[in-house]
Amino acid sequence: VCGAWREVDAAKMKNVPLWAFHGDQDSTVPVTGSRKMIAALKAAGGNPKYTEYSGVGHDSWTKAYSTDEFWVWLFKQSK
Numbered sequence: 001v002c003g004a005w006r007e008v009d010a011a012k013m014k015n016v017p018l019w020a021f022h023g024d025q026d027s028t029v030p031v032t033g034s035r036k037m038i039a040a041l042k043a044a045g046g047n048p049k050y051t052e053y054s055g056v057g058h059d060s061w062t063k064a065y066s067t068d069e070f071w072v073w074l075f076k077q078s079k
Contacts, residue, residue: 001020001021001022001060001061001064002021002022002023002026002028002029002034002058002059002060002061003020003022003029003033003034003037004029004030004033004034004036004037005033005037007036007037007039007040010037010040010041010043010044010046011044011045013041013044013046014041014044014045014046015046016046017077018041018046018048018049019048019049019050019051019070019073019074020034020037020038020048020049020050020051021050021051021052021053021060021061021063021064022034022035022050022051022052022053022060023052023053023055023056023057023058023059023060024052024053024054024055024056025055025056025057026056026057026058026060027057027058028057028058029058031052034050034052035052038050049073051064
């Protein structure tokens with residue numbers, strides 16, 4: 001949620017279930033970080049989910065955590 005990571009690590013993370021959320025108006029953590037990491041994960045063979053909220057700043061967690069779909073997806077994950 002509103003995150004970023006080094007794309008060079010994408011291959012290490014490609015098998016981790018991941019759903020990223022970001023607001024396109026985030027001025028605290030630029031949305032480009034999430035966009036680049038999602039692209040890198042896909043290029044590495046991963047299958048991440050990504051939701052970008054239009055008009056949302058550094059508060060995408062409010063929308064993400066208020067959806068039933070997120071919680072259903074989260075609790076289906078296992079190691």
